Every structure is written in structure tokens, then in C-alpha cells.
Amino acid sequence: MKQLINYCLIVATMFFVACSSDDGHGDFQITEGTFGDILTPNDGQSYTLNPFENQTNTAITITWESADYGVPTQISYIVEAAQSGTDFEEPVVIGTTSSNVLSLDIATFNGYAVGAGLLPFTEGSLDIRVKSTIGNQSDMPLYSNAISVSVTPFTTALPKLAVPGNHQGWDPPTAPLLASSAFGETDYEGYVWLDGGYKFLAPDAAGAFQWGNTDWGDDGTSTGILVADDETDCTATAGYYFVQANTGELTYATTAVSWGIIGEATPTGWDSDTDMVYNSSTRTLEIDIDLEPGPFKFRANNAWSIELGSFNDDGFLQAGGDLTFDGTAGNYHVVLDLSNPREYTYSLTQN
Template identity: 55%
Template sequence: MKNIVKSFLSIALIASLISCEDEQDLSYLTPEGSFQILTPTSGDEVVLSATTPLNPGLSLSWEDAKYGSTPTEITYEIEIDKTGDNFDTPFTISSTTNTYITINSDALNGAVATVGLTPFSQGSIDVRIKSSVGSQSSEVQYSNVINYLVTPYSTELPKLAVAGNHQGWNPPTAPRIASSAFGATDYEGYMMLDGGFKFVAPDAVGNFNWGNTDYGDDGSFTGILVETGESDCSAVTGYYRVRANPATGTYNVAPVSWGIIGAATPTGWDSDTDLTYNPTTKKLEIASIALVPGAFKFRGNNAWSNGFDLGTVNADGFLVDGGDLTFSGPAGNYKVILDLSNPRRYTYELIAL
């Protein structure tokens, strides 16, 4: 028995010596402190534009992160946060194994919007590089932090929600009206109304809820709009063009029925063929109409010069006032769809049957 115990002890001692010898031969990855961003430098700035989305927005280069003498692939992640937020919720724009990267304008614009910069106003972000090694992203290091000034853009038009009896007084699901440009206050849109309603502004992150700034009637029901209005605005049941301007303190609801008119239609330029509102799709439709090649347009309230005249497609592909459209397809029956549900982004379709 003593011999057996001695044998086990000998084996354990040998294994221990081999283990120690192996450990002496191992090289460990040891972070050697932070590394530096080389370009850009703090205080550099950029103005982003929707017309050049692929232009460089942020071109970064940095030193190698040091992980001892053992060769290994290092992953670098580019993190940003709004200046002053101390990277409490950093946003990772991209990652690379190089020590340089270029973020295009479109990607940077989306990233700075996520961390809270305001379109068309210069804001400040902090930028840092996070390094790690291995599949488990271990041995994390961070670079120094630089400050970068960014003027972002937006292709979204500012909006107000029109919450009311027509949709259950629920701002998040209410139809919207939109201004003509960022910074403008001339809101417009089309929708069904049914009784009382109010205009609700978005909060800082774009959500529409009660508790945000809202606007109603001043109580005179003469089109005067006031913040936290004394009374709900009101309209009898129908389809309306809705306009509101909080800056001038005015609003207007104009009933409108839409039709298609022109040489391409069965009645030519003499009369309209009416469209019908579809409550499911929120669009205006004609189930079937015979069309021939020729000019046409969409006209409101069966009259000219009343402000309801959609006959031109602008450079962005949306219907705007004036002009004539042209139908150049084969003669036949078509379904017509006029979509005014997306404010200031009006479109139409002619679908062959």
C-alpha cells in the first residue's frame, strides 16, 4: 500500500513540475495602456448634406493598441456619444481590424441622430476607439476621446399629430400633418375628421403623446390656434385638407372631394370622375375607369382655382399643385389610387385591370 501511495505522489509531483515548466513558456496578452487617435483632432467639424450621402463624414486614424509581444488580430470599434453624456450609452458606428476607417455622411448622419443631435444645427459628439482581441472581445482598451462638431441633416419633414374623435384620441396612431421644410411651421395634410380634435407636437425623440405640447382652438372657433387650447377644434364628418401654423396661431380645415379629369378620362376636361375614400387604406380610389392616352390631373371640389389641383410630379417623385399629368399607357380599364395619407408626400397609381 505504501508503494502505491508513493507512486501516486511521484506522478503528481512530475505533473506539477511539467505544468510549471509549461507556464513559464506561455506568453500572455497584456494591455499596455490607452492609445491615441491621430486624426481628426478635437474641434474639427463637418457639415453633412443629403445631396452627398456617400461623401466622407468622419475619417479616423489611430495608433496600434499594444497587447504585448504575442501576434494577434485586434478588433477596433468606433464609438460615439453626445458630448456631455460621458459614453453612458455609446453608439458603435462600425468596426475594423485596420487602424483607420472612413464613415460616410449618411452613416454618420444616422449615428449622430441616434445620440441626440438636432438636424441643421451644429452639435458636438465625443469619439473614441475601443480595442479588443479574440472571439470573446477580451482585454478591452480605449483610446483617448476627441470632440467632433457635426451639422446633421434630415429628410423627414417636421410633423404634428391630429388626434381626435376620428381615431380615438390617440396621438401615437393619429394622422399627421407636415411642414413644407425643416424649420417651417406651415403644416398641412389630408384626413377624415369626425368631431373634436387637437394638434399634438412630438417630444424630443419624435414620439407623439399626451403631455407633449398640444394646440387647440381659443374658444372663438374662428381659426385661432393656441397652445393648450381652451377648446377642441371641431369639424363635421368628412374628408378635409387640414392646415395649422403654431407660429402664426392659425388653423384651417377645408372639406374636399377629389376627382380625376382630363383628355385621358371618359368625360374629358368637361367634368370629373369622383374618387372614393377607402377607410382601410386611407387612400382615395376609383375601382375601374376607362383611360386613353392623354393629359389628366386630380382636381378638388369639381372646380378650378380653388387651391385643389394636383398635376405635377416634382423632382422627389411627389404630386404638387399645377400642371398636367400624362397617361401614355395602352387604352383600357384602370384602377386609380390617389394617396394623400402621407403629408406633403402625395402620390398616385394607375393599375391596369
């Protein structure tokens, strides 16, 4: 019995020494560890992300072997991604978990891929690794191996053309924009103040507008025909225009527009427009007007060929229908913002 007690004392002493730290708080001392490999996806696997698929569908599932710190402890895993060739200099954290698996849906994975620097609709390479940490030992991380996957991300932003010209000092980065109707379409349109010469300019692969990119001008006949080589400047007298350009059909057109507000909510009802004034600083149309509850809409050139009276599924103004003012009767500052092509909005602020 005495021998058994002595043996238990020896074991207890060894356990106490093994588990005691230098500061006497009894913490485990972890000086090193090991981390296994990423199990899925396979290195070199390819992903083409589809903007028309259900965006909550799973796009990628990453699994890995557990890290081993030599003692039983809670481990946190941080999954990182970076554009291939950057050596994780500025990694994007795509998830944190305490398990050995992380799944991302299409929208989330696409956002991280674009955030890491991959270009929309262009196949790029993304490096992925997993970092493990424990408690207050987060300054001593372990890393898995890194794998590379091919990813073709997308953007939901409509393709754009810039319209640099005399109206804004021929400066592409600050030029007003036209937008096409959808991905892959070449039917660009928008509202632009023009004054003299102008051209149409495509973005580069990174989406930046600068001279040296493909640009189009008039073929020299001033009949609405675009050319990319040996072009002359398109021209317009000073004014506000609805501008259209089709880089597939190589045509362009401009229609001078003067916008107004009309309807039961306005002082003149449906009989006539109350004209709005273009603000060159904000690129918007404005007016101070007395309004009372009732329907109204915006239209151009005192006619119904160009008008805005309802909202599309994305909440932007579109043709057709009537808008409704249901506020308190009074004087309001009305702003019609057509500066974002195909994403038109308005606001009412009581004076």
C-alpha cells in the same frame, strides 16, 4: 564548422518551441497586447452637421495609434460610437478598417449620430472608441481610450403636427399628420378626415406625439385663430378636408375636398371628373376606372384651385402639369394617397 552547425540547431529548436502551440499547428500564442490612444479628433471637439452642405464632404476623420499584439499579424480595427453616458452598452459600429484612419462624410456621420440616439438639431455628446481584433482571436479584443465629441445632427424629415380628435379617438400616436414646407417653417398642411372636435399637437424632443406636449385649439370664436392656452376644440362636420395650421401666425383653416380624376385617359376626357371614394381604413382615395393612353390629373371639388398633375424633385405629386398614362387600355384600380403630408403619391393596378 561543427560548432556553427550546433549553434544553428539550437536556434532552430528555440524558434520551433517559441512558435509551436499546444495543439502542434505551429500558431503564434498571443495572450496579451496593448492599444494606444485616439489621436484625432480631440476630446471635446464640436461638430454641427449641415443638411444644406454637399453631403459627400468629409465630416470627421478619426485616427489612432496601432495596437500591439507582440507578434507580426494583420489587425482589424472597428470604430464604435455610443451616446455619452451609456458606457457603450449598445455601440453603433461606424466603420471597419485595417488602417489607422477612418473618415466619414456628412450624411454617413449624421446617420450614425442619430442612430446612436442624438436628437436632430440638438447638440448632444457622442463617445468614440476603437476596437482591435486579429484573425480568430476576435474574442480577445483590445480597446483604445474613449473620447467624447459634441455633435448637432439633423433630419431631412419635414417637421410634423399631429391632429388628434373625435375622428380617431383622441389618440395622439395614431393621429393623422400635417407637415411644414421646410425646416424652421410653421406652415403645416395635410389632408385629414375630420368628424367633430380636434386639436393640433406638437411632438416632444424625441419626435413622439403624446398628451402633455404643446397643443393648440380654437380661441373660442371659431374664426380660425389658434391659442395654446385656455383653448377650445376646433370642430368640423364629418368629411375629408385640406387642413392648414400656422403655429407661428396662430391661424388654421379647413377646406372640404372631394377628389376626382380627369383627362384624356379617362372616360369623360377633360369635360368632367370621375369621383374617387375615400377609404377610411387606408386613408386613401380609390376608384376602379377604364383608362386609355393619354394625359390625366387629379383635382378637388371639380375645380382647378386644388389639383395634382406632376412630380417634384423628390418624386411626390405636386400641382401643375399633366400626368401620363401609357399602359394598355383597360380597367384599373387607381389609388391616390394623400395620407403622408406633402409626400403625395398614386398607383395604378390593372384589374
